[in-house]
Amino acid sequence: MKIITAILFLLGFSICMFTCTNRYTAGNDSRGAQYAGAASCVSCHQEIAGSYAHSNHFKTSSKTDVESVRKIITTLNDTVRFPGNQLVLLATADKRLMQTYMRDGKPVTAQPMDLAFGSGEKAWTFGYWKDAQLFQLPLTYLSELKRWTNSPGFPADHPSYARPIVGRCMECHSSYAVVENSLEQGMSYAQKIDAGSIIYGIDCERCHGPAAQHVAFHQDHPQDKHPRFITAIKSLGRQQQLDLCATCHSGDPVTLKSIFAFVPGDSLSNYYMYYPGAAANPDAHGMQMQSLMQSQCFLQSNLTCTSCHDTHKNEGSIQEVFVQRCMSCHLKSDHAVTMRSAKNDCVSCHMPLEASKSLDFNNSAERNNTSYRLRTHRIAVYPDPK
Numbered sequence: 320m321k322i323i324t325a326i327l328f329l330l331g332f333s334i335c336m337f338t339c340t341n342r343y344t345a346g347n348d349s350r351g352a353q354y355a356g357a358a359s360c361v362s363c364h365q366e367i368a369g370s371y372a373h374s375n376h377f378k379t380s381s382k383t384d385v386e387s388v389r390k391i392i393t394t395l396n397d398t399v400r401f402p403g404n405q406l407v408l409l410a411t412a413d414k415r416l417m418q419t420y421m422r423d424g425k426p427v428t429a430q431p432m433d434l435a436f437g438s439g440e441k442a443w444t445f446g447y448w449k450d451a452q453l454f455q456l457p458l459t460y461l462s463e464l465k466r467w468t469n470s471p472g473f474p475a476d477h478p479s480y481a482r483p484i485v486g487r488c489m490e491c492h493s494s495y496a497v498v499e500n501s502l503e504q505g506m507s508y509a510q511k512i513d514a515g516s517i518i519y520g521i522d523c524e525r526c527h528g529p530a531a532q533h534v535a536f537h538q539d540h541p542q543d544k545h546p547r548f549i550t551a552i553k554s555l556g557r558q559q560q561l562d563l564c565a566t567c568h569s570g571d572p573v574t575l576k577s578i579f580a581f582v583p584g585d586s587l588s589n590y591y592m593y594y595p596g597a598a599a600n601p602d603a604h605g606m607q608m609q610s611l612m613q614s615q616c617f618l619q620s621n622l623t624c625t626s627c628h629d630t631h632k633n634e635g636s637i638q639e640v641f642v643q644r645c646m647s648c649h650l651k652s653d654h655a656v657t658m659r660s661a662k663n664d665c666v667s668c669h670m671p672l673e674a675s676k677s678l679d680f681n682n683s684a685e686r687n688n689t690s691y692r693l694r695t696h697r698i699a700v701y702p703d704p705k
């Protein structure tokens with residue numbers, strides 16, 4: 320009897336070792352105790368967490384990964400020339416990556432690449448800390464050209480270190496940051512950002528809302544497979560589902576309140592001064608919502624962003640996936656069926672690449688600008704698609 324009790328006790332103890340030490344500890348997330356943090360989702364949502372780790376959303380901001388950047392520097396150009404005898408040199412110093420401005424062969428300014436913005440899918444730009452403020456560095460890596468260029472919107476005649484990275488950049492490219500005067504508008508106003516508060520990348524709770532209660536409940540009730548204390552996005556109204564994506568995909572309107580507070584089910588009109596639909600000629604960059612709203616697909620069906628995108632995966636270049644999604648609605652079109660059996664993708668004709676009007680890359684010394692091209696989301700028949 321004693322032996323059995325001892326075995327049972329040891330068994331119970333070792334099970335507890337396994338599960339109890341795996342518990343997340345509340346209060347470690349800079350958003351507050353109602354947030355559990357992305358690491359805590361892995362144990363029960365392994366598959367989603369595994370694929371999501373490779374998504375561009377998750378990688379859209381980070382502390383600079385020195386090794387990956389060094390690889391680009393050593394295999395590609397490590398300088399960008401500016402008119403006169405000016406250039407910016409990329410090099411490692413004290414184990415940090417630096418962008419050094421040289422004039423007539425002498426260093427003028429050198430700043431470290433502390434922080435990376437963008438997954439690098441299209442572009443990678445970098446920031447450096449100066450006291451509690453962040454500034455953008457002069458060189459950006461442009462993936463389409465596989466080279467470093469002058470950062471978009473920067474002056475062409477000299478390297479600049481003066482453009483602030485503001486709280487708004489963080490709102491769309493990170494999960495959280497404490498920003499002083501977060502409602503101050505404009506891209507030229509340098510705000511104080513609390514470095515310790517930043518949660519890099521877009522994590523699960525950035526889209527799903529605070530989930531500490533959900534995690535705690537399911538840890539205590541492992542048999543219960545019915546989701547508790549979490550909003551089911553699928554069951555939300557169409558507009559609510561669209562608003563979730565449109566918080567970051569409808570351009571940069573005047574904000575009434577920081578979109579860090581947005582949770583699924585919320586209405587975007589509580590955050591933005593006007594509803595995204597207002598734009599007559601939406602830009603291909605960052606305004607997917609407005610473009611989509613002008614499509615017949617959108618106007619004549621219940622289409623949402625997730626009709627075509629699974630945001631838990633990186634599906635960027637898998638054309639077949641998108642053809643399938645078009646065909647989920649266009650099976651009755653003889654044309655579409657013919658195109659599909661001929662293995663034509665639908666996207667190149669009906670969502671052609673369009674150059675952004677708000678953003679381009681200027682190559683300084685060469686002076687030939689490079690456009691930033693994206694798929695238009697105004698799905699239509701184009702006479703001369705590219």
Ligand code: HEC
Binds near residue numbers: 356530537549
């Ligand atoms: C202890 C286990 C557990 C942990 C940890 C956990 N979940 Fe869940 N979650 C569940 C269960 C069980 C369900 C319901 C079955 C399913 O959909 O897998 C669920 C469902 C969900 C759903 C779908 C809700 C719906 O109705 O559509 C979302 C979203 C979700 N969890 C998000 C999260 C996030 C974000 C985290 C991390 C902060 C997390 N979960 C951590 C157990 C857990």
Ligand code: HEC
Binds near residue numbers: 379492521563566628
């Ligand atoms: C918190 C802001 C934010 C939210 C919310 C958001 N996105 Fe994004 N999204 C971004 C940013 C920033 C990028 C650029 C990522 C990079 O660095 O490559 C992006 C990139 C993308 C891409 C292109 C890259 C890829 O993964 O293929 C798609 C597609 C996309 N978002 C769809 C969506 C959809 C659908 C939703 C709603 C379910 C959504 N996004 C919600 C900010 C957001």
Ligand code: HEC
Binds near residue numbers: 360367376
């Ligand atoms: C860019 C926003 C976004 C991010 C980030 C995100 N999700 Fe989701 N998630 C969604 C949307 C939108 C749906 C609803 C999909 C649908 O309608 O089919 C969803 C659905 C779910 C579901 C239920 C349905 C399913 O697909 O199984 C679970 C569980 C879930 N998410 C967990 C997670 C976890 C865990 C993470 C982090 C590893 C995460 N999500 C990150 C937007 C997001």
Ligand code: HEC
Binds near residue numbers: 444
């Ligand atoms: C309103 C939301 C929003 C704001 C504000 C914003 N971005 Fe973005 N950014 C996006 C979205 C969405 C994408 C990806 C798709 C696109 O270009 O439309 C993107 C793309 C990028 C990319 C390219 C990522 C890649 O590899 O695909 C970089 C770099 C970037 N942004 C940097 C910045 C910086 C720096 C700021 C502040 C000066 C900023 N962004 C402000 C939403 C935003």
Ligand code: HEC
Binds near residue numbers: 641647670699
């Ligand atoms: C949720 C359903 C749905 C999905 C998914 C969908 N569409 Fe549509 N689309 C429609 C409806 C409804 C119409 C209007 C009636 C019609 O022309 O068939 C339409 C119209 C169109 C038109 C005619 C546009 C015009 O201005 O006359 C084109 C082209 C088109 N879709 C292409 C696509 C492509 C390409 C995809 C995939 C990237 C796609 N659609 C995905 C529902 C959808």
Ligand code: HEC
Binds near residue numbers: 652668
């Ligand atoms: C080579 C370019 C090209 C490709 C590839 C292409 N389309 Fe089209 N599509 C057109 C043109 C041009 C029209 C307008 C003339 C017409 O109706 O045939 C059109 C019209 C349409 C329409 C509206 C008329 C109708 O038949 O309903 C839909 C819907 C459509 N396309 C869907 C698709 C889908 C889905 C695919 C992928 C399987 C696709 N298209 C591939 C060029 C293309």
Ligand code: HEC
Binds near residue numbers: 622624
């Ligand atoms: C009818 C299908 C469809 C719908 C609906 C749709 N997208 Fe897309 N989206 C695509 C396709 C196709 C691409 C190009 C993928 C590729 O080739 O890399 C794309 C690309 C993107 C990109 C990357 C930019 C680029 O040019 O590569 C972003 C960001 C994006 N979508 C966001 C959204 C958001 C946000 C919504 C909802 C407002 C949305 N999409 C709705 C089909 C769709």
